[in-house]
Amino acid sequence: MKGRSWMVLLVSLVIIVSMIWPSIASSAERSPYKIGVNLELTGPWAEVAKTVKMAMVMEVERINGMGGVNGHPIELVIEDNGFDLSRAAANMTKFARDKEILVVAGPFEDPLQATTRAIAEREGITNIIFCPSNPMVRGLKQPWSFNIAQSDIIVSQKLVDLCLARGYKKVLVFPASHPLAQSLAEYCKRFGEEKGIQVIISKETHKHTDIDMTPQLIKLKPIIDGEKVDAFYACTAGPPGPIVCKNLRALGIKTPIIATHAFGFHFIIDLGGEAMEGVEFPAAKPVVPYQLDEDDPVRPIITDFDKRMKARYGVRADQIAGYGHDTTWLIYDAMKRCQGNVTRAQFRDALENTKGLKSCNGMYNYSPTDHDGLTKRDLVFVRIEGRKFVRIKFPEFE
Amino acid sequence: MTPWVHIPQLLSAGITIGAIYALVGLGFVTIARASQIINFAQGEFVMLGGVITFSLLKGAGLSYPLAAIVAVISVVIIGFLLHILVVYPLRKTSIPILLIATLGASIFISNTTALVFGTLPKALPSFSGNLPLLIWGVPITPQSMWVLGATFLLLICLYLLSHRTLMGKAMEASSTDPLGADLSGISRNLMVFLAFGVSAGMGAIAGIFITPIFYTSYHTGTLIGLKGFVAAVLGGWGKNSGAILGGFVLGVVESLSVAFIPSGYKDAVAFVILLLILHFRPKGILGSPFIDSRRW
Numbered sequence: 001m002k003g004r005s006w007m008v009l010l011v012s013l014v015i016i017v018s019m020i021w022p023s024i025a026s027s028a029e030r031s032p033y034k035i036g037v038n039l040e041l042t043g044p045w046a047e048v049a050k051t052v053k054m055a056m057v058m059e060v061e062r063i064n065g066m067g068g069v070n071g072h073p074i075e076l077v078i079e080d081n082g083f084d085l086s087r088a089a090a091n092m093t094k095f096a097r098d099k100e101i102l103v104v105a106g107p108f109e110d111p112l113q114a115t116t117r118a119i120a121e122r123e124g125i126t127n128i129i130f131c132p133s134n135p136m137v138r139g140l141k142q143p144w145s146f147n148i149a150q151s152d153i154i155v156s157q158k159l160v161d162l163c164l165a166r167g168y169k170k171v172l173v174f175p176a177s178h179p180l181a182q183s184l185a186e187y188c189k190r191f192g193e194e195k196g197i198q199v200i201i202s203k204e205t206h207k208h209t210d211i212d213m214t215p216q217l218i219k220l221k222p223i224i225d226g227e228k229v230d231a232f233y234a235c236t237a238g239p240p241g242p243i244v245c246k247n248l249r250a251l252g253i254k255t256p257i258i259a260t261h262a263f264g265f266h267f268i269i270d271l272g273g274e275a276m277e278g279v280e281f282p283a284a285k286p287v288v289p290y291q292l293d294e295d296d297p298v299r300p301i302i303t304d305f306d307k308r309m310k311a312r313y314g315v316r317a318d319q320i321a322g323y324g325h326d327t328t329w330l331i332y333d334a335m336k337r338c339q340g341n342v343t344r345a346q347f348r349d350a351l352e353n354t355k356g357l358k359s360c361n362g363m364y365n366y367s368p369t370d371h372d373g374l375t376k377r378d379l380v381f382v383r384i385e386g387r388k389f390v391r392i393k394f395p396e397f398e
Numbered sequence: 399m400t401p402w403v404h405i406p407q408l409l410s411a412g413i414t415i416g417a418i419y420a421l422v423g424l425g426f427v428t429i430a431r432a433s434q435i436i437n438f439a440q441g442e443f444v445m446l447g448g449v450i451t452f453s454l455l456k457g458a459g460l461s462y463p464l465a466a467i468v469a470v471i472s473v474v475i476i477g478f479l480l481h482i483l484v485v486y487p488l489r490k491t492s493i494p495i496l497l498i499a500t501l502g503a504s505i506f507i508s509n510t511t512a513l514v515f516g517t518l519p520k521a522l523p524s525f526s527g528n529l530p531l532l533i534w535g536v537p538i539t540p541q542s543m544w545v546l547g548a549t550f551l552l553l554i555c556l557y558l559l560s561h562r563t564l565m566g567k568a569m570e571a572s573s574t575d576p577l578g579a580d581l582s583g584i585s586r587n588l589m590v591f592l593a594f595g596v597s598a599g600m601g602a603i604a605g606i607f608i609t610p611i612f613y614t615s616y617h618t619g620t621l622i623g624l625k626g627f628v629a630a631v632l633g634g635w636g637k638n639s640g641a642i643l644g645g646f647v648l649g650v651v652e653s654l655s656v657a658f659i660p661s662g663y664k665d666a667v668a669f670v671i672l673l674l675i676l677h678f679r680p681k682g683i684l685g686s687p688f689i690d691s692r693r694w
Contacts, residue, residue: 042512043517044517044615046512046517047516177662203660204656204660205660205662206661207662210664211621211622212411212415212612214411214653215411215653215664216661218404218407218411218656219656239519239613239615242613243612243613246528246611249528249530250528250530250537251530251537252532267518267519270520271520271613273521273524274528275528
């Protein structure tokens with residue numbers, strides 16, 4: 001009887017010590033700041049979204065190696081949403097309900113952002129979205145949501161600059177049917193007409209699943225020939241971009257093609273092959289890291305990042321990997337500016353006050369009225385030549 | 399501007415895409431004739447043909463013809479495996495169960511492709527240049543000619559197979575009269591097995607010929623498979639000639655429809671036509687051996 005009560009005491013002592021031990025041990029270093037990452041790691045955009053994850057993992061390790069945020073390490077909690085709206089929403093809610101998570105990065109693609117933004121507003125957690133905002137969500141002025149990528153407004157401004165520099169007087173726009181492409185077309189028309197360029201928006205559109213745009217282009221051919229347009233604007237993203245170029249050239253149309261910043265990927269050139277030669281577009285700076293001006297403030301950041309990506313993963317840095325890099329450093333920068341332990345509200349205010357943070361895609365400035373960050377100065381003109389991206393310079397428009 | 403000026407050009411685009419629908423539709427019909435199964439993994443064979451050729455060409459550095467031949471052979475093997483692993487074990491169940499099983503196999507194939515070959519879209523180079531040829535003032539790409547040529551060659555081969563060889567006749571027999579075929583000592587399981595191989599091979603060849611025009615990715619098989627199925631039903635389910643006619647009709651109508659209605663509805667056209675045909679003429683344009691025509 002006596003022996004058994006000793007055993008009970010011993011066992012309970014062991015249990016108590018083992019429960020307390022981790023908290024004694026970890027109190028030596030500070031508790032981690034957790035970031036939720038909600039990405040399309042499976043589905044059609046898996047390969048692209050993976051580079052975002054790679055970049056974030058690499059940069060977080062680097063930050064933690066430098067001592068973290070005032071001694072607190074950063075920890076990523078990564079969830080796959082499979083390019084599925086309900087899974088993206090479930091991940092977002094899960095992150096929001098976990099009190100330790102301070103900010104959610106992702107989703108990557110436009111169709112998912114409206115939902116996660118709404119959850120972010122309801123739950124009061126910052127949501128950083130990799131794709132650009134579209135006019136519908138921008139109009140809501142949601143205080144908790146921030147976008148990383150170049151918005152449709154600045155891309156259209158830069159595109160109009162490209163037309164002015166090339167002396168195009170009449171441009172035909174062939175937009176995709178999704179909202180972002182439609183707004184790119186609208187802004188192109190608005191900014192273009194301010195500068196005296198005639199912009200015709202085609203009534204024909206295309207879907208991102210279309211594998212053949214020949215019928216639409218056949219219908220546009222009389223407009224191209226009859227109106228004598230100077231340039232054809234392929235206002236689209238993903239595989240339809242090269243398909244439009246291929247179909248256009250197959251119809252024997254030799255009009256110069258201008259395009260969106262979504263053409264800045266090597267797989268786009270591979271898809272389009274010869275038809276991509278001579279296509280010009282406003283591009284993010286990571287598309288041409290080694291062709292930037294020597295005195296460009298972001299050049300050393302991109303080239304350094306590119307070297308580290310190649311060394312660790314064997315892939316070159318592109319704009320998408322750059323978004324992963326930029327998001328990580330934006331979060332780090334905002335956390336460092338918080339007083340004491342970071343809270344969700346403090347973090348949001350700090351992120352909104354980001355001023356002049358230099359990162360891969362350019363100089364980020366957020367303000368209560370601007371949650372898009374970049375400006376048209378963060379874009380460069382690029383031309384596809386010999387299956388490579390070649391920077392072209394127009395001094396008066398840089 | 400009248401829509402009529404576009405007609406010749408739209409017609410040529412429609413014929414090219416119609417040839418592809420015809421090839422995919424023929425794949426459906428080949429299996430259906432041997433076993434009455436609708437093989438929903440047919441579109442995946444088309445996708446695999448393109449994706450495997452791409453990876454052999456770019457990854458393994460094989461020459462284009464060699465890569466294409468190896469790809470066709472591997473897709474035929476995958477077709478055989480599909481029969482051995484999915485269809486054969488379920489042969490004693492009902493047709494709807496087999497149909498769902500092939501649908502499951504199609505999802506399995508497309509996701510495995512995503513894992514093995516990646517999710518980025520892939521395009522093959524054209525067989526012979528990109529400069530469009532002018533035929534009666536209508537620019538046509540050389541690749542379209544290749545697609546048409548390949549379609550006609552395959553049609554001839556298929557015709558010879560089913561009308562001039564014992565194997566083809568045995569396949570035909572096992573579909574038209576299963577009991578009679580059994581009594582004559584034809585192994586129906588073997589015939590279905592061969593039909594899967596033939597249809598996989600046709601799908602792969604179609605995939606290799608069309609990838610230079612469009613692109614391929616792990617998820618492109620579904621839509622092209624559906625269109626091929628629509629083509630086969632449209633022309634007359636279970637008839638080779640029906641699939642061919644249905645393919646060209648579908649391709650041309652889809653393409654011409656753009657001249658008159660906004661292009662956003664292009665994909666819907668195929669399905670609207672299918673609904674109309676099924677409503678007014680359920681056995682398809684040329685009639686179907688599977689549907690008792692006396693009832694209609």
